[in-house]
Amino acid sequence: xxxxxxxxxxxxxxxxxxxxxxxxxxxxxxxxxxxxxxxxxxxxxxxxxxxxxxxxxxxxxxxxxxxxxxxxxxxxxxxxxxxxxxxxxxxxxxxxxxxxxxxxxxxxxxxxxxxxxxxxxxxxxxxxxxxxxxxxxxxxxxxxxxxxxxxxxxxxxxxxxxxxxxxxxxxxxxxxxxxxxxxxxxxxxxxxxxxxxxxxxxxxxxxxxxxxx
Numbered sequence: 001x002x003x004x005x006x007x008x009x010x011x012x013x014x015x016x017x018x019x020x021x022x023x024x025x026x027x028x029x030x031x032x033x034x035x036x037x038x039x040x041x042x043x044x045x046x047x048x049x050x051x052x053x054x055x056x057x058x059x060x061x062x063x064x065x066x067x068x069x070x071x072x073x074x075x076x077x078x079x080x081x082x083x084x085x086x087x088x089x090x091x092x093x094x095x096x097x098x099x100x101x102x103x104x105x106x107x108x109x110x111x112x113x114x115x116x117x118x119x120x121x122x123x124x125x126x127x128x129x130x131x132x133x134x135x136x137x138x139x140x141x142x143x144x145x146x147x148x149x150x151x152x153x154x155x156x157x158x159x160x161x162x163x164x165x166x167x168x169x170x171x172x173x174x175x176x177x178x179x180x181x182x183x184x185x186x187x188x189x190x191x192x193x194x195x196x197x198x199x200x201x202x203x204x205x206x207x208x209x210x211x212x213x
Contacts, residue, residue, distance in 0.1 A: 001172075013044065013047070015040040015043045015044060016031060016032045017030060017031050018030050019034075021041075022069055038131075038183045038187065039183075041183060042182060044185040046087075046089075048090070049089035052090060053087070053088040053089040053091075054088065056116075056119045056120075056207055057078060057088060057116075060074075060077075060112065064111060067111065067157070069211070071077060071109030072112060073112075077112050080107050080108055081106075084106040091103065092116060093120070093124060093126055094106075094117050094118045095120040095121075096098060096126060100116070101113075103117070126181065127181075128179050128180060128181055129179070129181070129182060130177055130179045130186065131178050131190050131212075132175060132176060132177040132178070132190075132212075133176070133190065133211060133213055134210070134211050135152070135194075135197065135208075135209070135210055136172050136173055136207075136208075136209040136210075137151075137152075137172050137174065137197075137206060137207065138172045138206060138207040139201075139204060139205060140205050140206075141204055141205050141206070144204075147200075147201070147204045151206075152174060154196055154200060155176070155193040155194070155196045158192040158193040159180075159185075161180060161185055161189065162185060162189035162195055163178070163179040163180070164177070164178050164189060165177045175213075176193060176194070178190045178193065195208050
């Protein structure tokens with residue numbers, strides 16, 4: 001990308017992959033084509049969540065100041081959230097699902113934890129994402145149906161952080177759907193499940209094909 005203005009307008013948000021950085025020329029080479037659709041969605045979602053978390057933390061700080069207590073600064077609370085939950089938004093999601101107690105256990109003072117739980121439950125909507133694909137599986141073994149069924153069943157427990165479902169589209173085709181809180185988690189779970197099926201069938205006289213949807 002030689003001139004960014006040829007590709008995006010001022011104020012427009014876009015996702016690109018950094019190829020190289022030349023500090024002497026103060027130049028950054030990026031590519032928008034080398035970013036997949038799922039990466040774009042995930043990056044923009046993470047950016048929006050970070051903005052939302054920053055706004056909620058600022059409101060929480062204002063509430064803390066009005067209470068006249070100074071347990072920890074906003075920066076200190078944010079550091080704990082990023083360290084313990086991966087991001088400030090991750091901490092708010094944890095408060096939404098597990099309440100103030102999970103924040104207190106992570107080192108957040110009760111005053112902050114109670115307010116963050118309140119804001120999380122009134123402002124955070126935990127959305128899940130879904131990825132899927134199609135298996136084409138054949139076996140010439142006498143008990144081939146059972147072999148395939150067993151391999152698919154074992155893949156359902158491939159990842160505890162995701163919900164995995166498999167259903168038949170009519171032999172030999174089967175759809176797998178993985179639902180998780182973000183695309184990165186869903187993609188990892190899908191990869192684990194697919195590899196588990198492939199590994200199980202490799203031990204038998206079975207053919208294996210998989211295509212993403």
